[in-house]
Amino acid sequence: MKELTKKNILRLKPSSTLVINEKCKELIQKGKKVYQFGFGQSPFPVPEKIVNALKENAHKKEYLPIQGLKRLRESISKDLRKKIGVDYPKENIVITPGSKEAMLLLHVAFNGEIILSAPSWVSYEPQAIIGRNKVHWIQTSRENNWFPTAQQLEKKIKSIKCKNLIFILNSPNNPSGTICKNLKELAVVAKKYDLIVLSDEIYTDLTFCNKYESISQFYPEKTFISGGLSKWCGAGGWRVGFFAVPNKLSNLLDNIKTLASESYSTVNSPAQFAAVEAYEGDFKEYKSKTINILKSVGNYVYNNLKSNKILINPPQGAFYLMPEFPNKKFKSSIELCEVILDETGVAMLPASDFGFSKKKMLTRLCYIDFDGSEFLNANFNGKILNHKIIEKYAPNVVEGIKKLSIWAKKL
Numbered sequence: 001m002k003e004l005t006k007k008n009i010l011r012l013k014p015s016s017t018l019v020i021n022e023k024c025k026e027l028i029q030k031g032k033k034v035y036q037f038g039f040g041q042s043p044f045p046v047p048e049k050i051v052n053a054l055k056e057n058a059h060k061k062e063y064l065p066i067q068g069l070k071r072l073r074e075s076i077s078k079d080l081r082k083k084i085g086v087d088y089p090k091e092n093i094v095i096t097p098g099s100k101e102a103m104l105l106l107h108v109a110f111n112g113e114i115i116l117s118a119p120s121w122v123s124y125e126p127q128a129i130i131g132r133n134k135v136h137w138i139q140t141s142r143e144n145n146w147f148p149t150a151q152q153l154e155k156k157i158k159s160i161k162c163k164n165l166i167f168i169l170n171s172p173n174n175p176s177g178t179i180c181k182n183l184k185e186l187a188v189v190a191k192k193y194d195l196i197v198l199s200d201e202i203y204t205d206l207t208f209c210n211k212y213e214s215i216s217q218f219y220p221e222k223t224f225i226s227g228g229l230s231k232w233c234g235a236g237g238w239r240v241g242f243f244a245v246p247n248k249l250s251n252l253l254d255n256i257k258t259l260a261s262e263s264y265s266t267v268n269s270p271a272q273f274a275a276v277e278a279y280e281g282d283f284k285e286y287k288s289k290t291i292n293i294l295k296s297v298g299n300y301v302y303n304n305l306k307s308n309k310i311l312i313n314p315p316q317g318a319f320y321l322m323p324e325f326p327n328k329k330f331k332s333s334i335e336l337c338e339v340i341l342d343e344t345g346v347a348m349l350p351a352s353d354f355g356f357s358k359k360k361m362l363t364r365l366c367y368i369d370f371d372g373s374e375f376l377n378a379n380f381n382g383k384i385l386n387h388k389i390i391e392k393y394a395p396n397v398v399e400g401i402k403k404l405s406i407w408a409k410k411l
């Protein structure tokens, strides 16, 4: 029979995340307690004012411009200028159904190759495959906080023949929960070799030290920024994201707009109007409360897991940690995750899904298995979130971490 699917699409494999999810379902059906540290979705409710803005705009039924609502693009442009001091005018911003779609369209339009560093978000490589762009990997180390060094980046660029390159950078990072501390040095290399940088800043508003840093501050001329409502305000399902494009790459912006017009047309109107409220309203209190919760739970997990059996870098943003279980007992991180799930009920994802070799005994641990509404609405009177509070509001996290820690001691 004739093959009906394109060769590049056949290369896309279901990730091992699905295997873990299936196993979780099976265990839950058998009545076993599962600690859901695998799935990464904000636990917090969308701020009420933004929900109300969505309700008030539910009747807006007309298609909006392909590039997105002008007022929303203006407010994102202002927000970026305020936070990082870099000017991406409204004409250079495109609103997309999640930042994921913006990235996909860039891959489809772009004629070149892609540099990724392990660990990387699960969708970057499949999207490059869909766009038929070859991927080159840089393996990072714990010592450099799981980001590439400038020397590694330079060496990789020199080893690639193609000179049309996009380097994708994501800080705070999914899956490591760490922040890139050498943005300036990476920007120097990027500039030297005329790289395009895609700075995935979807978690930047969940930076625990509250210092918003972007590689665009050092290399604005060729840095794309992607962001949106999915993480900081918990509205992943609303599908509102954006791309901010530098002037020099306006051709690619035009291509993205054409692709948008021939695929999804425009992002749904009510959500775009509601997103204006998200960027123009005052959500300082919501942001500081959610960050305080994530930072406190993250540090609790870090402090209670790290040992000579579990290596781990401190949490700096987003809601992930990347523990390492250095031992030779397991053939792969997939097997490691399956055994941990079987023996403790703790579900995590294998780091082989994030670009590491299967032999690296790393996992992604997502520490948000708690009721975000209840936690957010509790009144702590400005108190630091101590162990007692975490035990009360995040009991699954506390119990799961205890089980994992006891399990690791026997390794």
Ligand SMILES: Cc1ncc(COP(=O)(O)O)c(C=O)c1O
Pocket: 040, 097, 098, 099, 100, 101, 121, 170, 174, 200, 202, 227, 228, 229, 230, 236, 239, 240, 241
């Ligand atoms: C690193 C990273 N980038 C991008 C996205 C996509 O976010 P969205 O398409 O919801 O804007 C995610 C979502 O999980 C992510 O973890």
